Amino acid sequence: MNMEWIKNIEDEALKEIENTKTEQELLLVKSKYLGDKGKITLGIKGIKDLDPSLRRDVGYLLNEAKRKIKKAISEKKFVEEEEFFDETLPPIMPSFGKLHPITKIMNEVVSLFVQLGFSISEGPEIELIEYNFDALNIPPSHPARDMHDTFYVDDKWLLRTHTSPVQIRVMKEKKPPIRIIAPGRVYRRDSDISHSPMFHQVEGLLVDHNISFSNLKGILSFFLQEMFGHDAEIRFRPSYFPFTEPSSEVDIGCILCSGKGCRTCKNTGWLEILGAGMVDPEVFKYVGIDSEKYTGFAFGLGIERIAMLKYGISDIRLFFENDWRFLTQF
Ligand code: FA5
Numbered sequence: 098m099n100m101e102w103i104k105n106i107e108d109e110a111l112k113e114i115e116n117t118k119t120e121q122e123l124l125l126v127k128s129k130y131l132g133d134k135g136k137i138t139l140g141i142k143g144i145k146d147l148d149p150s151l152r153r154d155v156g157y158l159l160n161e162a163k164r165k166i167k168k169a170i171s172e173k174k175f176v177e178e179e180e181f182f183d184e185t186l187p188p189i190m191p192s193f194g195k196l197h198p199i200t201k202i203m204n205e206v207v208s209l210f211v212q213l214g215f216s217i218s219e220g221p222e223i224e225l226i227e228y229n230f231d232a233l234n235i236p237p238s239h240p241a242r243d244m245h246d247t248f249y250v251d252d253k254w255l256l257r258t259h260t261s262p263v264q265i266r267v268m269k270e271k272k273p274p275i276r277i278i279a280p281g282r283v284y285r286r287d288s289d290i291s292h293s294p295m296f297h298q299v300e301g302l303l304v305d306h307n308i309s310f311s312n313l314k315g316i317l318s319f320f321l322q323e324m325f326g327h328d329a330e331i332r333f334r335p336s337y338f339p340f341t342e343p344s345s346e347v348d349i350g351c352i353l354c355s356g357k358g359c360r361t362c363k364n365t366g367w368l369e370i371l372g373a374g375m376v377d378p379e380v381f382k383y384v385g386i387d388s389e390k391y392t393g394f395a396f397g398l399g400i401e402r403i404a405m406l407k408y409g410i411s412d413i414r415l416f417f418e419n420d421w422r423f424l425t426q427f
Pocket of ligand 1: 293
Protein backbone atom coordinates (compact mmCIF):
# COMPACT_ATOMS: atom_id res chain seq x y z
CA MET A 98 0.00 0.00 0.00
CA ASN A 99 1.51 3.29 -1.02
CA MET A 100 0.20 6.76 -1.93
CA GLU A 101 -0.22 5.93 -5.60
CA TRP A 102 -2.18 2.79 -4.90
CA ILE A 103 -4.61 4.81 -2.75
CA LYS A 104 -5.02 7.45 -5.44
CA ASN A 105 -5.72 4.75 -8.06
CA ILE A 106 -8.32 3.10 -5.85
CA GLU A 107 -9.98 6.44 -5.28
CA ASP A 108 -10.08 7.26 -9.02
CA GLU A 109 -11.35 3.80 -9.86
CA ALA A 110 -14.15 4.07 -7.27
CA LEU A 111 -15.24 7.53 -8.42
CA LYS A 112 -15.32 6.39 -12.05
CA GLU A 113 -17.39 3.33 -11.21
CA ILE A 114 -19.82 5.47 -9.22
CA GLU A 115 -20.21 7.75 -12.19
CA ASN A 116 -20.93 4.83 -14.50
CA THR A 117 -23.63 3.21 -12.37
CA LYS A 118 -27.10 3.27 -13.89
CA THR A 119 -29.24 1.94 -11.06
CA GLU A 120 -29.46 2.04 -7.26
CA GLN A 121 -28.58 -1.63 -7.28
CA GLU A 122 -25.31 -1.05 -9.12
CA LEU A 123 -24.46 1.82 -6.76
CA LEU A 124 -24.91 -0.43 -3.72
CA LEU A 125 -22.51 -2.96 -5.22
CA VAL A 126 -19.85 -0.29 -5.79
CA LYS A 127 -20.34 0.99 -2.25
CA SER A 128 -19.75 -2.43 -0.78
CA LYS A 129 -16.76 -3.07 -3.10
CA TYR A 130 -14.93 -0.06 -1.58
CA LEU A 131 -16.56 0.75 1.73
CA GLY A 132 -18.12 -2.57 2.82
CA ASP A 133 -16.63 -4.74 5.60
CA LYS A 134 -14.29 -6.33 3.09
CA GLY A 135 -14.14 -3.26 0.82
CA LYS A 136 -10.80 -2.05 -0.56
CA ILE A 137 -10.75 1.20 1.45
CA THR A 138 -11.94 -0.52 4.63
CA LEU A 139 -9.21 -3.16 4.37
CA GLY A 140 -6.68 -0.40 3.68
CA ILE A 141 -7.68 1.42 6.88
CA LYS A 142 -7.53 -1.81 8.84
CA GLY A 143 -3.98 -2.36 7.48
CA ILE A 144 -2.58 0.99 8.72
CA LYS A 145 -1.53 -0.52 12.01
CA ASP A 146 0.84 -2.90 10.18
CA LEU A 147 2.64 -0.07 8.37
CA ASP A 148 5.89 1.49 9.21
CA PRO A 149 5.01 4.14 11.90
CA SER A 150 6.51 6.93 9.80
CA LEU A 151 4.00 6.25 6.99
CA ARG A 152 0.86 5.76 9.10
CA ARG A 153 -0.12 9.41 9.35
CA ASP A 154 0.00 10.24 5.64
CA VAL A 155 -1.52 6.98 4.51
CA GLY A 156 -4.26 7.32 7.10
CA TYR A 157 -4.98 10.83 5.92
CA LEU A 158 -5.19 9.80 2.25
CA LEU A 159 -7.36 6.77 2.96
CA ASN A 160 -9.78 8.83 5.01
CA GLU A 161 -9.85 11.48 2.30
CA ALA A 162 -10.60 8.79 -0.31
CA LYS A 163 -13.35 7.35 1.92
CA ARG A 164 -14.90 10.82 2.35
CA LYS A 165 -14.86 11.54 -1.40
CA ILE A 166 -16.32 8.14 -2.29
CA LYS A 167 -19.11 8.54 0.32
CA LYS A 168 -19.88 12.04 -0.98
CA ALA A 169 -19.97 10.84 -4.60
CA ILE A 170 -22.33 8.04 -3.61
CA SER A 171 -24.70 10.34 -1.72
CA GLU A 172 -24.69 12.88 -4.52
CA LYS A 173 -25.21 10.33 -7.26
CA LYS A 174 -28.41 11.03 -9.22
CA PHE A 175 -29.88 8.72 -11.77
CA VAL A 176 -31.37 10.26 -14.88
CA GLU A 177 -34.99 9.14 -14.97
CA GLU A 178 -35.36 6.86 -17.92
CA GLU A 179 -37.88 8.22 -20.38
CA GLU A 180 -40.85 5.96 -20.78
CA PHE A 181 -40.50 4.19 -24.10
CA PHE A 182 -43.47 4.72 -26.36
CA ASP A 183 -43.67 2.95 -29.68
CA GLU A 184 -46.53 4.42 -31.66
CA THR A 185 -46.24 1.70 -34.32
CA LEU A 186 -47.38 -1.05 -31.93
CA PRO A 187 -51.05 -2.07 -32.25
CA PRO A 188 -53.22 -0.94 -29.32
CA ILE A 189 -54.53 -3.41 -26.78
CA MET A 190 -58.09 -3.84 -27.98
CA PRO A 191 -60.99 -4.56 -25.64
CA SER A 192 -62.64 -7.82 -26.62
CA PHE A 193 -65.87 -7.14 -28.44
CA GLY A 194 -68.98 -9.30 -28.49
CA LYS A 195 -70.07 -10.91 -31.73
CA LEU A 196 -73.39 -11.48 -33.40
CA HIS A 197 -74.87 -14.93 -32.87
CA PRO A 198 -74.72 -17.02 -36.08
CA ILE A 199 -78.53 -17.13 -36.17
CA THR A 200 -78.71 -13.32 -35.94
CA LYS A 201 -76.19 -13.07 -38.78
CA ILE A 202 -78.21 -15.34 -41.07
CA MET A 203 -81.44 -13.59 -40.04
CA ASN A 204 -79.93 -10.20 -40.98
CA GLU A 205 -78.70 -11.58 -44.30
CA VAL A 206 -82.11 -13.05 -45.19
CA VAL A 207 -83.99 -9.91 -44.19
CA SER A 208 -81.68 -7.61 -46.12
CA LEU A 209 -82.02 -9.72 -49.29
CA PHE A 210 -85.81 -9.40 -49.18
CA VAL A 211 -85.61 -5.70 -48.30
CA GLN A 212 -83.53 -5.25 -51.47
CA LEU A 213 -86.36 -6.94 -53.38
CA GLY A 214 -88.78 -4.30 -52.09
CA PHE A 215 -90.31 -6.16 -49.13
CA SER A 216 -90.94 -4.17 -45.95
CA ILE A 217 -90.65 -5.59 -42.42
CA SER A 218 -93.67 -6.39 -40.22
CA GLU A 219 -93.69 -7.92 -36.76
CA GLY A 220 -96.22 -9.72 -34.62
CA PRO A 221 -96.36 -10.90 -30.99
CA GLU A 222 -94.79 -14.18 -29.84
CA ILE A 223 -97.76 -14.76 -27.52
CA GLU A 224 -100.43 -14.97 -30.17
CA LEU A 225 -104.19 -15.48 -30.35
CA ILE A 226 -105.09 -19.11 -31.00
CA GLU A 227 -107.50 -17.70 -33.54
CA TYR A 228 -104.80 -16.00 -35.62
CA ASN A 229 -102.29 -18.85 -35.29
CA PHE A 230 -104.83 -21.46 -36.42
CA ASP A 231 -108.50 -20.58 -37.18
CA ALA A 232 -107.82 -17.56 -39.40
CA LEU A 233 -105.31 -19.65 -41.33
CA ASN A 234 -107.98 -22.21 -42.18
CA ILE A 235 -106.93 -24.59 -39.40
CA PRO A 236 -110.16 -25.21 -37.41
CA PRO A 237 -109.97 -26.91 -33.95
CA SER A 238 -110.63 -30.37 -35.33
CA HIS A 239 -108.02 -30.00 -38.07
CA PRO A 240 -105.16 -32.54 -37.92
CA ALA A 241 -102.66 -29.76 -38.77
CA ARG A 242 -103.06 -28.48 -35.17
CA ASP A 243 -101.45 -31.68 -33.92
CA MET A 244 -98.60 -31.38 -36.42
CA HIS A 245 -97.55 -28.16 -34.71
CA ASP A 246 -97.20 -29.57 -31.15
CA THR A 247 -98.27 -26.34 -29.55
CA PHE A 248 -97.36 -24.67 -26.24
CA TYR A 249 -100.72 -23.25 -25.08
CA VAL A 250 -100.85 -20.31 -22.63
CA ASP A 251 -104.61 -20.57 -21.88
CA ASP A 252 -107.76 -21.16 -23.90
CA LYS A 253 -107.27 -17.96 -25.88
CA TRP A 254 -103.49 -17.57 -26.25
CA LEU A 255 -100.54 -19.70 -27.30
CA LEU A 256 -96.84 -19.32 -28.14
CA ARG A 257 -97.04 -18.88 -31.90
CA THR A 258 -96.02 -22.04 -33.73
CA HIS A 259 -95.11 -20.16 -36.91
CA THR A 260 -94.87 -16.59 -38.25
CA SER A 261 -97.93 -17.07 -40.48
CA PRO A 262 -100.32 -15.28 -38.03
CA VAL A 263 -98.43 -12.08 -38.95
CA GLN A 264 -100.02 -12.49 -42.42
CA ILE A 265 -103.44 -12.20 -40.75
CA ARG A 266 -102.47 -9.12 -38.70
CA VAL A 267 -101.05 -7.38 -41.78
CA MET A 268 -103.97 -8.20 -44.10
CA LYS A 269 -106.53 -7.12 -41.48
CA GLU A 270 -104.79 -3.74 -41.26
CA LYS A 271 -103.79 -3.09 -44.83
CA LYS A 272 -105.32 -3.62 -48.26
CA PRO A 273 -103.29 -4.82 -51.28
CA PRO A 274 -100.77 -4.27 -52.72
CA ILE A 275 -98.94 -5.96 -49.83
CA ARG A 276 -95.32 -7.01 -49.86
CA ILE A 277 -93.94 -7.83 -46.41
CA ILE A 278 -91.59 -10.12 -44.57
CA ALA A 279 -92.05 -11.00 -40.90
CA PRO A 280 -88.98 -12.28 -39.04
CA GLY A 281 -89.30 -13.71 -35.53
CA ARG A 282 -89.14 -16.46 -32.94
CA VAL A 283 -91.60 -19.36 -32.96
CA TYR A 284 -92.17 -22.28 -30.57
CA ARG A 285 -93.04 -25.97 -30.88
CA ARG A 286 -92.85 -29.00 -28.64
CA ASP A 287 -90.25 -30.54 -30.85
CA SER A 288 -86.60 -31.41 -30.16
CA ASP A 289 -84.04 -33.47 -32.03
CA ILE A 290 -80.98 -33.05 -34.23
CA SER A 291 -82.87 -30.85 -36.75
CA HIS A 292 -85.75 -29.57 -34.56
CA SER A 293 -85.56 -27.06 -31.72
CA PRO A 294 -88.42 -26.04 -29.33
CA MET A 295 -87.65 -22.38 -30.10
CA PHE A 296 -86.53 -21.46 -33.57
CA HIS A 297 -86.69 -18.58 -36.05
CA GLN A 298 -88.78 -18.11 -39.15
CA VAL A 299 -89.07 -15.42 -41.76
CA GLU A 300 -92.54 -15.17 -43.24
CA GLY A 301 -93.05 -13.61 -46.64
CA LEU A 302 -96.35 -12.36 -48.09
CA LEU A 303 -97.05 -10.71 -51.41
CA VAL A 304 -100.62 -9.86 -52.49
CA ASP A 305 -101.56 -7.95 -55.62
CA HIS A 306 -103.36 -8.33 -58.95
CA ASN A 307 -102.23 -11.23 -61.13
CA ILE A 308 -99.76 -12.84 -58.77
CA SER A 309 -99.03 -16.43 -59.77
CA PHE A 310 -97.04 -19.44 -58.58
CA SER A 311 -94.32 -18.58 -61.10
CA ASN A 312 -93.75 -15.26 -59.27
CA LEU A 313 -93.29 -17.25 -56.05
CA LYS A 314 -90.89 -19.67 -57.72
CA GLY A 315 -88.92 -16.82 -59.26
CA ILE A 316 -88.49 -14.91 -56.01
CA LEU A 317 -87.57 -18.00 -53.95
CA SER A 318 -85.14 -19.31 -56.58
CA PHE A 319 -83.43 -15.92 -56.72
CA PHE A 320 -83.26 -15.78 -52.93
CA LEU A 321 -81.88 -19.32 -52.57
CA GLN A 322 -79.23 -18.79 -55.23
CA GLU A 323 -78.11 -15.57 -53.55
CA MET A 324 -77.96 -17.41 -50.23
CA PHE A 325 -76.36 -20.71 -51.29
CA GLY A 326 -74.71 -19.90 -54.62
CA HIS A 327 -75.75 -20.70 -58.15
CA ASP A 328 -74.60 -24.32 -57.95
CA ALA A 329 -76.83 -25.15 -54.99
CA GLU A 330 -79.36 -27.90 -55.62
CA ILE A 331 -82.92 -26.69 -55.02
CA ARG A 332 -86.03 -28.87 -55.06
CA PHE A 333 -89.65 -27.66 -55.06
CA ARG A 334 -91.79 -30.51 -53.75
CA PRO A 335 -95.63 -30.56 -53.70
CA SER A 336 -96.93 -30.30 -50.16
CA TYR A 337 -99.92 -29.28 -48.10
CA PHE A 338 -100.66 -26.30 -45.87
CA PRO A 339 -104.29 -25.42 -44.96
CA PHE A 340 -103.61 -21.72 -45.65
CA THR A 341 -102.09 -22.09 -49.14
CA GLU A 342 -103.30 -23.81 -52.28
CA PRO A 343 -101.38 -25.12 -54.12
CA SER A 344 -98.57 -25.62 -51.59
CA SER A 345 -94.96 -26.56 -51.85
CA GLU A 346 -91.98 -27.31 -49.67
CA VAL A 347 -88.50 -26.40 -50.77
CA ASP A 348 -85.46 -28.53 -50.00
CA ILE A 349 -81.77 -27.82 -50.47
CA GLY A 350 -79.32 -30.58 -51.34
CA CYS A 351 -77.64 -31.50 -48.04
CA ILE A 352 -74.28 -29.75 -47.97
CA LEU A 353 -73.06 -31.84 -45.04
CA CYS A 354 -73.06 -35.12 -47.01
CA SER A 355 -73.18 -33.70 -50.57
CA GLY A 356 -76.53 -35.41 -51.04
CA LYS A 357 -75.24 -38.89 -50.17
CA GLY A 358 -77.40 -39.15 -47.04
CA CYS A 359 -76.46 -38.51 -43.41
CA ARG A 360 -77.94 -38.23 -39.90
CA THR A 361 -78.83 -34.53 -40.41
CA CYS A 362 -80.82 -35.03 -43.63
CA LYS A 363 -82.19 -38.32 -42.29
CA ASN A 364 -80.51 -40.15 -45.18
CA THR A 365 -82.59 -38.37 -47.83
CA GLY A 366 -79.80 -36.15 -49.19
CA TRP A 367 -82.14 -33.13 -48.81
CA LEU A 368 -82.90 -30.68 -46.00
CA GLU A 369 -86.27 -28.96 -45.92
CA ILE A 370 -85.88 -25.23 -45.37
CA LEU A 371 -89.19 -23.62 -46.22
CA GLY A 372 -92.90 -24.01 -46.85
CA ALA A 373 -94.74 -21.88 -49.39
CA GLY A 374 -97.82 -21.59 -51.59
CA MET A 375 -100.57 -19.41 -53.02
CA VAL A 376 -102.73 -17.74 -50.34
CA ASP A 377 -105.89 -19.85 -49.88
CA PRO A 378 -109.17 -17.97 -50.69
CA GLU A 379 -110.44 -18.99 -47.22
CA VAL A 380 -107.69 -16.85 -45.66
CA PHE A 381 -108.57 -13.90 -47.90
CA LYS A 382 -112.20 -14.33 -46.83
CA TYR A 383 -111.24 -14.13 -43.12
CA VAL A 384 -109.37 -10.82 -43.58
CA GLY A 385 -111.88 -9.34 -46.05
CA ILE A 386 -109.79 -9.32 -49.23
CA ASP A 387 -111.66 -10.13 -52.45
CA SER A 388 -110.05 -13.29 -53.84
CA GLU A 389 -111.70 -12.63 -57.21
CA LYS A 390 -109.63 -9.47 -57.55
CA TYR A 391 -106.41 -10.39 -55.76
CA THR A 392 -104.07 -13.33 -55.56
CA GLY A 393 -100.93 -13.72 -53.49
CA PHE A 394 -98.19 -16.00 -52.35
CA ALA A 395 -96.69 -16.67 -48.93
CA PHE A 396 -93.68 -18.55 -47.62
CA GLY A 397 -92.13 -19.43 -44.28
CA LEU A 398 -88.37 -19.98 -44.01
CA GLY A 399 -86.59 -21.83 -41.21
CA ILE A 400 -83.54 -19.74 -40.28
CA GLU A 401 -81.74 -22.43 -38.24
CA ARG A 402 -81.93 -24.86 -41.18
CA ILE A 403 -80.39 -22.24 -43.48
CA ALA A 404 -77.62 -21.59 -40.92
CA MET A 405 -76.96 -25.35 -40.59
CA LEU A 406 -76.52 -25.65 -44.35
CA LYS A 407 -74.43 -22.50 -44.75
CA TYR A 408 -72.06 -23.27 -41.90
CA GLY A 409 -72.10 -27.08 -42.20
CA ILE A 410 -73.54 -27.69 -38.72
CA SER A 411 -74.95 -31.14 -38.13
CA ASP A 412 -76.95 -30.57 -34.93
CA ILE A 413 -79.40 -27.66 -34.48
CA ARG A 414 -79.05 -27.79 -30.69
CA LEU A 415 -75.48 -26.43 -30.88
CA PHE A 416 -76.91 -22.98 -31.67
CA PHE A 417 -78.60 -22.72 -28.29
CA GLU A 418 -76.06 -24.25 -25.93
CA ASN A 419 -74.10 -20.97 -25.74
CA ASP A 420 -70.77 -22.77 -25.87
CA TRP A 421 -68.13 -20.06 -26.34
CA ARG A 422 -65.89 -22.43 -28.38
CA PHE A 423 -68.75 -22.97 -30.85
CA LEU A 424 -69.96 -19.37 -31.03
CA THR A 425 -66.54 -17.75 -31.60
CA GLN A 426 -66.08 -19.68 -34.84
CA PHE A 427 -68.46 -17.45 -36.78
C1 FA5 B 1 -94.78 -23.58 -41.51
O1 FA5 B 1 -94.45 -23.22 -40.38
C2 FA5 B 1 -95.60 -22.68 -42.39
N1 FA5 B 1 -96.11 -21.59 -41.61
C3 FA5 B 1 -94.75 -22.19 -43.54
C4 FA5 B 1 -95.56 -21.55 -44.62
C5 FA5 B 1 -95.70 -20.17 -44.61
C6 FA5 B 1 -96.15 -22.32 -45.61
C7 FA5 B 1 -96.45 -19.56 -45.60
C8 FA5 B 1 -96.91 -21.70 -46.61
C9 FA5 B 1 -97.04 -20.32 -46.58
P1 FA5 B 1 -93.41 -25.76 -41.44
O2 FA5 B 1 -94.01 -26.33 -40.22
O3 FA5 B 1 -93.03 -26.73 -42.51
O4 FA5 B 1 -94.27 -24.69 -42.11
O5 FA5 B 1 -92.11 -24.93 -41.02
C10 FA5 B 1 -91.44 -24.09 -41.95
C11 FA5 B 1 -89.91 -24.27 -41.81
O6 FA5 B 1 -89.53 -24.05 -40.46
C12 FA5 B 1 -89.46 -25.67 -42.11
O7 FA5 B 1 -89.23 -25.81 -43.49
C13 FA5 B 1 -88.18 -25.77 -41.34
O8 FA5 B 1 -87.14 -25.14 -42.05
C14 FA5 B 1 -88.45 -24.92 -40.15
N2 FA5 B 1 -88.82 -25.71 -38.96
C15 FA5 B 1 -89.99 -26.33 -38.68
N3 FA5 B 1 -89.96 -26.89 -37.46
C16 FA5 B 1 -88.74 -26.62 -36.94
C17 FA5 B 1 -88.09 -26.88 -35.69
N4 FA5 B 1 -88.71 -27.53 -34.70
N5 FA5 B 1 -86.83 -26.45 -35.52
C18 FA5 B 1 -86.21 -25.76 -36.49
N6 FA5 B 1 -86.75 -25.44 -37.68
C19 FA5 B 1 -88.00 -25.87 -37.91
